[in-house]
Amino acid sequence: MRNYSASKLGQHDLWHTAGWIKLALASATPDNPHISNPFVVTHSSLHPPIIMFSCCCLSTALIGAALISILSFLVPYILDGYVFKEQDLKRRYNAKWALVTGASSGIGRALTHKLAKQGINVVMVAVDDALLTSVHEKMTKEFPALSFRKVGVNLGVSGYMASITAATSDILPTLIFNNAGYIATGLFSDSPLNSLMANYECNATAPIQITHHFVTRMVEEGKRDGTSKMRGAVFFTSSPAGLMPCPTTVMYGATKAFITEFATSVAADIYPDGIDVLVVNPSPVDTGFYSGNKHDMNSMKFFQRTATSPEHVASCFLKSIGRTLVCEQGYFAFTLKMILKLIDVNLIAAIIQRTSTMNGDYAKLIKQRNTNKKE
Secondary structure (H helix, E strand, O other), rough: OOOOOOOHHHHHHHHHHHHHHHHHHHHHHOOOOOOOOOOOOHHHHHHHHHHHHHHHHHHHHHHHHHHHHHHHHHHHHHHHHOOOOOOOOHHHOOOEEEEEEEEOOOOHHHHHHHHHHOEEEEEEOOOOOOHHHHHHHHHHHHHOOEEEEEEEEOOOOOOOHHHHHHOOOOOOOOOEEEOOOOOOOOHHHHHHHHHHHHHHHHHHHHHHHHHHHHHHHHHHHHHHHHOOOOOEEEEEOOOHHHHOOOOOOHHHHHHHHHHHHHHHHHHHHHHHHHHEEEEEEEOOOOOOHHHHHHOOOHHHHHHHHOOHHHHHHHHHHHHOOOOOOOEEEEEHHHHHHHHHHOOOOHHHHHHHHHHHHHOOHHHHHHHHHHHHHOO
């Protein structure tokens, strides 16, 4: 007998095995179905039960994801709109003073009245005009035991913080309602830059400055008392318009998208300090908001016809604070959120972009542009 060494025997077996693998791979073709190639997936290797099981798993995962997406919106929507009752903010936050911007009309006026009914003094911030003076006088007469401080400023022009700071130097409002805002219509390129920036200042910059000033004071007061926390709340009036493109009112949708993002982000920063945050996205509200329809746009006329009362929206602030972070109010917020569950905003934006010239309001603005050029 021949005496092979272990190394030679191993080499022989290796080459022998490699030869068989090459033969199997070369032979595993449609013409040689009896020789299987373990590295090639054929139709016969996918058994119907495996395919059905995979499809069932995929379908279950998709249905589960859809349910989570819809229910995570519907449950808070139903609770905010139909289950929660108005809370006593004076008791919940031990509040003595509140500050409301846009306090002379609409949602701001309704908030001022509701806060006063709970025994909370109010700093009323609004445009310095006869309306503010009139509402301030009415509140003072209706609630003689309370104090109302009138701060007449234009939040669209920088410098308002000096007046607000001076009016609150000896008090600390712990309920801050960033409610003031307005809409300006027109094509972006036809709108003066200073007008656009004033809209931005009022809707976006002012809430940042006001929030920062009073939140900082609340945090410092909590540390001074040795409690490290001082109960308070910051409220923002935003809009469902921030969820979608808003041609012909570009600053409104953009600033409202910013406000919602800012509020939901800052909420995590100040929650450990004992300060709650709430963003309310109201559907159309019957206020002086529609006076911004300078170009007689049909879309705004439609929303005005479907508007709800400012008192109803003001109630949402008292119901939802400390319970939810974003409150979607009314039919428009509901409809838009459900559409966005089905269609991505990217597609919606593309459709709006490519069909803008078919919009009656756009055609009206172009006609006005051409008329102005002739004049």
